[in-house]
Amino acid sequence: MESSDVQRRLAAILCADVVGYSRLMGDDEPATVQTLTEFREVFISYIQRHHGRVVDAKGDALMAEFVSVVDAVAGAVEVQRELAEKNAELPGHRRMDFRIGINLGDVVVKDDAIYGDGVNIAARMESLADPGGVCLSGKAYEEVKNKLPLEYEDQGLQSVKNIAEPVRVYRILSTPGSAAHRVVRAKRAATRSIRKWALIAGAALILVGAATGAWYGFISSDRTTSDVATGEGRPDANKPSIAVLPFVNMSGDPEQEYFADGISEDIITDLAKISGLFVVARNSSFTFKGVSVDVTELGRKLGVRYILEGSVRKSGDRIRISAQLIDTTNGYHLWSERYDRELTDVFAMQDEITAEIISNLKIHVTMGESERIRRQTTENLEAWEYYRKGRELYWRFDFGTFHRAQEMFKKALEHDPEFAAAMVGLGHVYLNAAGFGWPTDVPDPLAQANDLAEQALNLDKTVAEPYDLLAYVHSNRGQYDRALAAAERAVAMEPNVADYQKTLADVRNLSGLHEEALVSMKKALRLSPVPPDAYLSLLGRIYYSVGSPEDAVPPLEEVYERTGWDTTAYLLIASYVSSGRIDQAKTLATRDPLFFNSYFFSKYNAFKHQTDLQRFLDDLATAGVE
Numbered sequence: 227m228e229s230s231d232v233q234r235r236l237a238a239i240l241c242a243d244v245v246g247y248s249r250l251m252g253d254d255e256p257a258t259v260q261t262l263t264e265f266r267e268v269f270i271s272y273i274q275r276h277h278g279r280v281v282d283a284k285g286d287a288l289m290a291e292f293v294s295v296v297d298a299v300a301g302a303v304e305v306q307r308e309l310a311e312k313n314a315e316l317p318g319h320r321r322m323d324f325r326i327g328i329n330l331g332d333v334v335v336k337d338d339a340i341y342g343d344g345v346n347i348a349a350r351m352e353s354l355a356d357p358g359g360v361c362l363s364g365k366a367y368e369e370v371k372n373k374l375p376l377e378y379e380d381q382g383l384q385s386v387k388n389i390a391e392p393v394r395v396y397r398i399l400s401t402p403g404s405a406a407h408r409v410v411r412a413k414r415a416a417t418r419s420i421r422k423w424a425l426i427a428g429a430a431l432i433l434v435g436a437a438t439g440a441w442y443g444f445i446s447s448d449r450t451t452s453d454v455a456t457g458e459g460r461p462d463a464n465k466p467s468i469a470v471l472p473f474v475n476m477s478g479d480p481e482q483e484y485f486a487d488g489i490s491e492d493i494i495t496d497l498a499k500i501s502g503l504f505v506v507a508r509n510s511s512f513t514f515k516g517v518s519v520d521v522t523e524l525g526r527k528l529g530v531r532y533i534l535e536g537s538v539r540k541s542g543d544r545i546r547i548s549a550q551l552i553d554t555t556n557g558y559h560l561w562s563e564r565y566d567r568e569l570t571d572v573f574a575m576q577d578e579i580t581a582e583i584i585s586n587l588k589i590h591v592t593m594g595e596s597e598r599i600r601r602q603t604t605e606n607l608e609a610w611e612y613y614r615k616g617r618e619l620y621w622r623f624d625f626g627t628f629h630r631a632q633e634m635f636k637k638a639l640e641h642d643p644e645f646a647a648a649m650v651g652l653g654h655v656y657l658n659a660a661g662f663g664w665p666t667d668v669p670d671p672l673a674q675a676n677d678l679a680e681q682a683l684n685l686d687k688t689v690a691e692p693y694d695l696l697a698y699v700h701s702n703r704g705q706y707d708r709a710l711a712a713a714e715r716a717v718a719m720e721p722n723v724a725d726y727q728k729t730l731a732d733v734r735n736l737s738g739l740h741e742e743a744l745v746s747m748k749k750a751l752r753l754s755p756v757p758p759d760a761y762l763s764l765l766g767r768i769y770y771s772v773g774s775p776e777d778a779v780p781p782l783e784e785v786y787e788r789t790g791w792d793t794t795a796y797l798l799i800a801s802y803v804s805s806g807r808i809d810q811a812k813t814l815a816t817r818d819p820l821f822f823n824s825y826f827f828s829k830y831n832a833f834k835h836q837t838d839l840q841r842f843l844d845d846l847a848t849a850g851v852e
Contacts, residue, residue, distance in 0.1 A: 238298040239348035244286035245357040276301035295369040327351025329363040350386035364394030467504035467530040476539040486538040488614035498722040507724035507754040525554025609642035646682035653678035690719040724753035740772040775804035800845035811849035
């Protein structure tokens with residue numbers, strides 16, 4: 227018989243602990259304690275904000291009780307977002323990830339402590355969660371499934387320690403920083419209508435190609451050569467060709483990587499403005515970051531004759547830059563120099579390196595190109611550093627780091643309100659927030675992206691990047707004529723930039739100009755001979771649209787095997803059918819229930835051209851996707 231001071235009640239229980247806590251303590255005990263203290267304060271603030279009560283917070287573990295499961299889950303997701311942002315500021319080996327488990331169950335309450343199977347199951351859910359992720363019991367899931375804008379994955383029945391019967395487990399997929407969030411591969415019940423999802427697929431393909439092209443366009447692939455561009459990947463023989471490798475950070479501080487990368491990227495940007503020079507895109511040359519490769523082999527893989535490599539050492543208010551221009555046909559150093567100056571001279575050093583390349587390669591530069599190269603987007607070093615930090619965070623492609631990137635771009639603009647590149651960087655953050663439905667500090671992120679692009683153009687209409695951003699904004703709004711005009715303007719101004727050619731290919735394809743899209747896509751692949759997966763996926767989509775499904779299959783197969791992207795899977799199924807490979811189409815169609823976020827469907831309910839959509843749906847139906 228229970229004593230009078232013991233109570234029972236139904237509660238939502240949250241359990242959390244730190245992944246790899248012992249290792250962190252062994253590596254650096256004071257730093258770990260400091261980080262844990264800071265992170266625990268964040269945790270407790272979110273618990274209290276969501277009407278929870280901290281029951282226990284000893285060591286690296288934490289337990290809380292909530293009256294509402296919705297409050298418990300909302301608090302868990304928000305705290306993981308906040309901690310993901312804080313972790314983005316830490317070196318990789320010092321990051322502190324929490325796992326969270328939540329259960330709804332009966333608990334025994336004595337002296338403010340809680341006990342019972344309800345607590346034990348929450349603890350087991352925590353042990354099943356990914357680092358940075360959240361797992362729910364079946365009971366908790368049933369209470370919250372239709373009440374929060376989250377995606378879940380059913381992990382099935384799990385046998386857990388000290389619990390008599392198996393417990394159904396659900397994993398939250400939209401928790402930034404978690405492995406589930408990075409995989410983004412949700413399965414749906416087979417009873418749902420796949421025909422409906424096929425319509426969503428058509429919409430998702432549009433959004434992946436337009437709304438988020440600016441994001442996925444930078445995702446690196448593991449390719450070492452562009453097989454699909456064989457015969458297309460060689461530069462113009464009448465032009466000198468060059469790849470700028472990421473400069474090596476010699477500062478001894480991993481946090482300075484952004485600075486060394488920024489110098490390399492600025493040189494690429496300047497060289498790409500010269501019509502008489504073929505310049506390999508950043509997203510290809512940077513795949514060799516930290517990789518030791520013979521220069522002759524590197525020249526072959528990137529399709530260039532010349533390589534610029536170098537190193538950066540930043541110490542206090544001094545900077546040392548070393549650079550070498552190498553002929554890959556014989557390994558001969560055409561030019562090398564070491565600069566040791568005040569940090570404030572960094573922009574002048576970049577200009578001098580660019581000038582030396584132009585001189586040694588005997589390149590003719592027009593007056594207009596010379597003016598564009600000399601024109602700096604900012605003379606403020608602090609603004610430039612914040613901008614480069616923002617770019618580095620942006621390319622990590624994580625919800626939490628996107629918010630940190632937003633902060634960096636804003637700080638760059640605080641230091642230089644007329645820094646057009648920072649405006650465009652911030653615009654891309656808002657663009658992707660609109661595309662993925664992420665919360666931001668503005669009511670209409672797409673409108674904000676548009677305004678930032680226009681502001682950048684008001685400062686300088688001779689730069690191409692704002693037009694590229696506007697092309698994506700107009701595509702998101704279904705304004706394909708305006709998107710096409712903006713994309714064409716960007717390419718006309720800087721035809722040497724692979725991403726601008728890829729944007730034009732994307733917009734042309736969406737506008738029904740499939741043949742013209744293929745021409746632009748091949749140009750993008752010539753400029754980016756080690757293409758990102760998004761490039762290859764778009765190439766497959768264009769081949770399918772133009773009526774060459776047999777050419778669409780190789781790049782789509784490659785991307786799907788590497789990424790598992792569902793958008794690519796649908797295109798591959800349709801391409802198999804159109805090329806007569808029905809058995810392969812049916813095999814892929816039955817491999818897994820395919821998923822598309824309903825957000826895409828709500829915003830884009832069809833291809834622009836109904837005939838394209840109908841052919842796509844007919845091919846899927848032939849493969850058994852009904």
